[in-house]
Amino acid sequence: MDSTENRSTIRDISLAPQGERKIDWVANHMPVLNALRAEFEKEQPFAGKRAVICLHLEAKTAYLARTIRAGGAEVAVAASNPLSTQDDVVAALVQRGIEAHAWHGATDAEYRRHIQQALDFEPDYIIDDGGDLVTTIHRERRELLTRVKGGAEETTTGILRLRAMDRDGELGFPMIAVNDAECKYLFDNRYGTGQSVWDGIMRTTNLVVAGKTVVVAGYGWCGKGVALRAKGLGARIIVCEVNAIKANEAWMDGFEVMPMLEAAQVGDVFITVTGNRDIIRAQHFEVMKSGAILCNAGHFDVEVNRVELAALASSQRVVRPNIEEFVFSDGRKVYLLAEGRLVNLAAGDGHPAEVMDMTFALQALSLRYLAEHGAELGQHVYRVPEEIDQTVANLRLSSLGLRIDALTPEQKAYLAAWHE
Numbered sequence: 001m002d003s004t005e006n007r008s009t010i011r012d013i014s015l016a017p018q019g020e021r022k023i024d025w026v027a028n029h030m031p032v033l034n035a036l037r038a039e040f041e042k043e044q045p046f047a048g049k050r051a052v053i054c055l056h057l058e059a060k061t062a063y064l065a066r067t068i069r070a071g072g073a074e075v076a077v078a079a080s081n082p083l084s085t086q087d088d089v090v091a092a093l094v095q096r097g098i099e100a101h102a103w104h105g106a107t108d109a110e111y112r113r114h115i116q117q118a119l120d121f122e123p124d125y126i127i128d129d130g131g132d133l134v135t136t137i138h139r140e141r142r143e144l145l146t147r148v149k150g151g152a153e154e155t156t157t158g159i160l161r162l163r164a165m166d167r168d169g170e171l172g173f174p175m176i177a178v179n180d181a182e183c184k185y186l187f188d189n190r191y192g193t194g195q196s197v198w199d200g201i202m203r204t205t206n207l208v209v210a211g212k213t214v215v216v217a218g219y220g221w222c223g224k225g226v227a228l229r230a231k232g233l234g235a236r237i238i239v240c241e242v243n244a245i246k247a248n249e250a251w252m253d254g255f256e257v258m259p260m261l262e263a264a265q266v267g268d269v270f271i272t273v274t275g276n277r278d279i280i281r282a283q284h285f286e287v288m289k290s291g292a293i294l295c296n297a298g299h300f301d302v303e304v305n306r307v308e309l310a311a312l313a314s315s316q317r318v319v320r321p322n323i324e325e326f327v328f329s330d331g332r333k334v335y336l337l338a339e340g341r342l343v344n345l346a347a348g349d350g351h352p353a354e355v356m357d358m359t360f361a362l363q364a365l366s367l368r369y370l371a372e373h374g375a376e377l378g379q380h381v382y383r384v385p386e387e388i389d390q391t392v393a394n395l396r397l398s399s400l401g402l403r404i405d406a407l408t409p410e411q412k413a414y415l416a417a418w419h420e
């Protein structure tokens, strides 16, 4: 048995050929990452270094892991969510020399153990999604604080946690906030989440969207995408917000705005995407119409309060894969998708490959930036450097065969002057 396989904790290595085909498919739709991979193969920016990647373990992530490896790093992966891991993709990674600790449907204890096992790899660099890797290092594996030279964080929720650690002086190495790059949130959070959430809901329920009343909680970058695509599918949309500016924006975008307690009484489909907890809770379940469908697209499974839902229900059962039915004593039924975890990943394949191409190009370039400049950085959260954002945007345009104008010297001077 190959030694990477020996060191890995996966379900079934014989699934590798199927995973390989999935990775081939997405690689053909990730031209930006392909260009970087060619550069990395030549320049070997990570030679002699180790990287641990903790992301949703599906085909696009696998291709990122291979790109980092092509740059000379040894790579290990763990999952950032127990339901989004695809066992065939993980097997394909292991077969080609990337250590993996993950399987689909891991229990909480297994999920935490897998992260620990990935950390035994003793990384120089990390890529995290939601902050579980970083918090595990800081709480339970403090010996690694001197080893890890830096990392990059994928999502809004993880960056919130990192900024809190930075504010308290607790962050032990530099972290780059990939989510806050324009090439990330404008495309991944908005168009990626917008499309893949509906893909997840539609393939799971096999129900029509047109004519339904869809309630979107949270009108941030993800919520805007989810609402925009719901509109395209013919739904009526209600937005719930706590931020008055975002609520005005939703209204001007043509959506109804109201508190969740009112929306709960009229909604057919509910999607939470706030990064906050208890958005839909007992008082809301109590007034919902029978047949309401609930799901979450925020990072953690805390947005729909499943404990309160189960406590209110007199019975519950699984009616289709990824659909739980909760029956209340008055006969009403509500349905929860994917256990309230990210519906687009736990009940789908996540964002489209072309969108993740940009996000993962930012990840790969952020890691290269850390390899080249990490020693100059302090133990803080950093923005993705502007040149990296521009590089990704330009590579994406050229992969599309699109060209744009450039400022003339006169225009540059005009924009820089104050006295004319």
Ligand SMILES: NC(=O)c1ccc[n+]([C@@H]2O[C@H](COP(=O)([O-])OP(=O)(O)OC[C@H]3O[C@@H](n4cnc5c(N)ncnc54)[C@H](O)[C@@H]3O)[C@@H](O)[C@H]2O)c1
Binding pocket: 155, 156, 157, 158, 185, 188, 189, 193, 217, 218, 219, 220, 221, 222, 223, 240, 241, 242, 243, 246, 273, 274, 275, 276, 279, 297, 298, 299, 300, 342, 343, 344, 351
């Ligand atoms: N599903 C995915 O693939 C995916 C992709 C990217 C980000 N995310 C996650 O989605 C979540 C949202 O990300 P974002 O980038 O849109 O964040 P954001 O900060 O842009 O937006 C969040 C919005 O939720 C609102 N909000 C907070 N508490 C609320 C409450 N109690 N009721 C109603 N609205 C409330 C905020 O005012 C804000 O407008 C995060 O957890 C993020 O990590 C998921």
